[in-house]
Amino acid sequence: MSLARAITTGDVTELPSRRDEDWRWTDLRGLVRAIPERSASYAGNVAPGVFDHLTREVVRIVNGEIRTGMTIVDGGEQVVAVRYIAAPGASAHAAAPKLEIGDGRLVLLETFEGAALEGLGGGYLSEIDLSLNIKAGGHVERIVLTDDSADAVSVARCEVTLAPGASFSQTVVVAGAKRQRIETHVSHPGGGASVRLDGLYLLDERRHGDITTMVTHTGVDGVTSQLTKGVVRGQARGVFQGRIVVAKGADKTDAKMRHDALVLSDKAEVDAKPELEIYADDVSCAHGNTVGALDEEALFYAEQRGIPHAEAKAMLTQAFVAEVVDRIEHEGAREVVRAWVVEKLRGQAS
Amino acid sequence: MLSIKNLHVSIDDKVILKGLSLSVPAGEVHAVMGPNGAGKSTLSYALAGRPGYEVTGGTATLDGVDLTALDPSERAAKGLFLSFQYPTEIPGVPALTFIRTALNAQRKARGEKEISAPDFLRLAKEKAGALKMDFEMLKRPLNVGFSGGEKKRMEILQMAMLAPRLAILDETDSGLDIDALRIVSEGVNTMRAPERAMLVITHYQRLLDYIRPDRVHVLAAGRIVASGGPELAHELEREGYDKYAKVAEVAA
Numbered sequence: 001m002s003l004a005r006a007i008t009t010g011d012v013t014e015l016p017s018r019r020d021e022d023w024r025w026t027d028l029r030g031l032v033r034a035i036p037e038r039s040a041s042y043a044g045n046v047a048p049g050v051f052d053h054l055t056r057e058v059v060r061i062v063n064g065e066i067r068t069g070m071t072i073v074d075g076g077e078q079v080v081a082v083r084y085i086a087a088p089g090a091s092a093h094a095a096a097p098k099l100e101i102g103d104g105r106l107v108l109l110e111t112f113e114g115a116a117l118e119g120l121g122g123g124y125l126s127e128i129d130l131s132l133n134i135k136a137g138g139h140v141e142r143i144v145l146t147d148d149s150a151d152a153v154s155v156a157r158c159e160v161t162l163a164p165g166a167s168f169s170q171t172v173v174v175a176g177a178k179r180q181r182i183e184t185h186v187s188h189p190g191g192g193a194s195v196r197l198d199g200l201y202l203l204d205e206r207r208h209g210d211i212t213t214m215v216t217h218t219g220v221d222g223v224t225s226q227l228t229k230g231v232v233r234g235q236a237r238g239v240f241q242g243r244i245v246v247a248k249g250a251d252k253t254d255a256k257m258r259h260d261a262l263v264l265s266d267k268a269e270v271d272a273k274p275e276l277e278i279y280a281d282d283v284s285c286a287h288g289n290t291v292g293a294l295d296e297e298a299l300f301y302a303e304q305r306g307i308p309h310a311e312a313k314a315m316l317t318q319a320f321v322a323e324v325v326d327r328i329e330h331e332g333a334r335e336v337v338r339a340w341v342v343e344k345l346r347g348q349a350s
Numbered sequence: 351m352l353s354i355k356n357l358h359v360s361i362d363d364k365v366i367l368k369g370l371s372l373s374v375p376a377g378e379v380h381a382v383m384g385p386n387g388a389g390k391s392t393l394s395y396a397l398a399g400r401p402g403y404e405v406t407g408g409t410a411t412l413d414g415v416d417l418t419a420l421d422p423s424e425r426a427a428k429g430l431f432l433s434f435q436y437p438t439e440i441p442g443v444p445a446l447t448f449i450r451t452a453l454n455a456q457r458k459a460r461g462e463k464e465i466s467a468p469d470f471l472r473l474a475k476e477k478a479g480a481l482k483m484d485f486e487m488l489k490r491p492l493n494v495g496f497s498g499g500e501k502k503r504m505e506i507l508q509m510a511m512l513a514p515r516l517a518i519l520d521e522t523d524s525g526l527d528i529d530a531l532r533i534v535s536e537g538v539n540t541m542r543a544p545e546r547a548m549l550v551i552t553h554y555q556r557l558l559d560y561i562r563p564d565r566v567h568v569l570a571a572g573r574i575v576a577s578g579g580p581e582l583a584h585e586l587e588r589e590g591y592d593k594y595a596k597v598a599e600v601a602a
Contacts, residue, residue: 296401301438302448304398305508306426306456315451319442319491 003028003155004094004127010035025239025271026181026210032125032153039063039124040089047116050145050340051109054332055079064093064126077105079330086114086152090124097130103137107330112146112154114177122149123178128156136163142170143333145340148177150207157183164191164219171198171328173337175344176207176236183212190219190250199228200324202341203236203268204348210239217250217280224254229324230261231317232268233348240272242287248279257287262294262320264313294320310349317345351376351413351547352516358407359389359396366392368572369408374516374565377544381558381583382551384569385591390551391435393569394520398432399425412516426452427459429515433505433522440492445504446474448492449511456512477510481537498525506537517541518549523557535560555587570594 006014006028016022017029042063052058057080059066082097099108110130114122126148134140140160148154154177160168172182186195201209215224230238238261246253261270274287294316302312321341328334352374359367366389374380384390396403397410399422410417417425440448454464465473478485481503493501502522509517519538523531538561542548550561558566558580566582567574568591575594576582 295438297438298440300400300422301434301440302452303422304400304426304432304434305448305452305512306423306459307452308423308455308459309421311451311455312423315443316440319440322442 002127003125003153004096004129006032006035007038007092007094007125007127022212022241025237025241026179026208028153028179031179035125036091039091039093041065042087042089044087046083046085046087049081049083049111049113050336051081051111051333054109054336055081057081058083060085061095061097061128062087063090064095066095066097077107079107079109081109081111084110084112084126084128086117086122086124086126086149088117088120090114090117090121090126092125094127094129097128098133099131100133100135101138101140102135104139106138106140107333108140108142109333110142110144112144112148112156114149114152114154115147118149118151123151124149124153126152126154130156130158132158132160132168134160134162134166134168136165138163138166140168141329142168143328143330143337144170144172144182145337146172146174146177146180146182148175148180150177150205152177153179155181155183158185160184160186162186162188162193162195164189164193167194169196169329171324171337172200172211173341174199174201174203174209174211176201176203176209179208179210181210181212184214186213186215188215188217188219188222188224190217190222190253192221194223195225196327197224197226198324198327199240200321200341201230201232201238201240202321202344202348203230203232203238204234206235208237208239210241212239212241214243215245215255217244217246217253217255219250221252222250222254224256226257227324227327228259229321230259230270231264231321231345232261232270233264235265235267237268238270240270240274242273243275243277244285246276246278246280246283246285250280251282253280253283253285255283255285259289260320261291262317263291264294264317314345314349318342321345352411352549354408354410356408357396357405357410359392360404360406361392361402365406366572367396370569370573372567372574374547374549376547378564379542379548379550379561380565380567381563382549382567382569383553383555383583383586385595386553388569389572390553390569391520394432394518394551397518398422398430423455424459427456431509431512431514431517433502433509433517433519435521435524437493437501437505439494441494443492444490445488445492449474449508452508453512473511477507480510480540481507482533483507499527499530502526502530502534503537506534510537510541515545516547516549518551520551521553522550523552523554531557531560555583558583568594
């Protein structure tokens with residue numbers, strides 16, 4: 001049962017619904033009445049992407065069709081941008097790219113783009129299922145920026161299989177859609193493998209953004225560090241579901257999960273479910289979760305020093321999310337994300 | 351400069367200041383002393399415009415401008431600075447960034463040009479040096495993990511850099527050891543100037559040995575019940591506030 005299956009079969013009963021525990025805050029069944037025809041091919045031009053200047057390897061997947069081939073990465077360091085673009089003619093599409101990474105470093109810069117279709121038939125359905133197989137000695141840093149149409153239903157799933165000694169770092173920045181979900185599953189073998197799973201959701205108006213993660217530690221000596229932050233305003237709804245499972249025998253696992261959200265309007269909402277399931281001994285695991293407003297004391301302090309109210313709010317909000325951006329390892333990507341976040345927050349404040 | 355007449359202030363419908371009058375001319379330093387609960391912090395917050403401090407009567411003007419009609423940031427741009435009793439931590443914003451943002455916001459509100467980056471750094475280094483502050487501290491998030499003394503020093507640094515018309519120092523001596531008290535007081539004293547007024551709010555006379563006031567006012571039960579020269583502070587230290595608490599009760 002998934003959006004991708006519903007798109008393939010045309011059967012709405014394949015859609016996840018609020019009756020599925022993992023989808024109770026991101027109901028698709030109650031929202032989508034019928035599955036439209038598959039998206040039409042689009043042969044026109046697409047605008048440049050935000051990460052284009054960082055690499056010559058840009059893969060464009062337009063309305064679910066891969067325009068340029070995926071690269072197999074083996075050895076050395078590579079930066080690859082993958083752009084999932086909803087272009088005119090987008091209605092319902094799904095794609096399932098697969099990547100295998102041997103010894104080497106891959107920086108994977110993904111963008112979900114559909115904002116240009118807003119008000120022009122931007123009510124597309126999209127699911128992208130990415131598999132990443134990271135072998136021993138491999139390191140992947142995955143950055144995801146979403147800029148979908150406000151009318152879109154967009155699901156991105158990533159299945160990560162990690163070998164001992166490999167590492168995976170991720171930062172997803174979610175601007176939301178009618179329904180948007182970024183889901184990441186990591187099979188964590190321990191054995192010195194390490195995972196960083198970060199997220200940021202910045203939502204306004206009636207947008208919905210869901211960051212769901214599941215990490216399963218199956219072997220001794222694994223590290224997972226997770227930091228997710230959110231800012232919601234208007235009537236937006238942010239969802240964070242984080243689950244870390246430490247299986248029997250996965251001793252000496254070191255797993256930390258934090259989620260902090262700022263709710264900047266009365267009608268905005270955040271639903272959070274951080275979970276640790278531990279079946280092993282001698283582990284170091286912790287999680288923390290806060291949902292609140294901006295610190296009034298800090299706001300008044302900044303205003304007393306001469307910073308006008310709106311500017312003080314923007315400064316404190318940016319400072320709140322900066323910690324997530326700072327953890328991005330690739331410098332060029334970090335600065336793109338920083339600028340993108342500042343721009344997004346500025347647009348949402350007006 | 352600062353003129354307060356018959357000021358009434360309530361918090362959550364509880365009346366705290368009940369007709370407070372006070373004038374501080376340019377070039378002078380006045381102390382406001384009083385027992386706990388007299389309304390000392392309420393006075394400083396009300397002048398700075400903290401939300402929740404409702405002015406229900408009277409006036410407060412700075413250079414003839416009605417403060418109560420202005421937002422907190424507009425008051426700051428007019429030259430009002432409050433050194434907080436408990437300075438707030440601002441995670442994620444380096445002290446230098448914060449101060450530069452504040453300084454430029456004030457300049458913009460006054461129709462002045464922004465300060466250039468080199469000029470700003472020069473100013474920050476000079477003022478931090480005078481307060482014997484490690485410049486590296488200014489690169490850290492403002493007040494986060496600072497000791498009480500470091501926070502107070504950071505307040506005085508901001509005051510020195512923002513160069514206000516009116517500085518209100520709310521319990522600046524609390525949390526300071528004797529060395530820090532001396533450095534902070536020196537920092538305040540170097541700011542004394544003919545065009546600047548200061549209001550030093552304190553429970554104890556100790557601070558006034560370092561920052562010598564021109565006038566001392568006693569605040570009890572929401573109004574000024576006595577005013578005098580610096581000797582009044584010593585009298586309070588010897589005899590306590592009891593006598594004034596009674597005067598205030600009778601007046602109420």
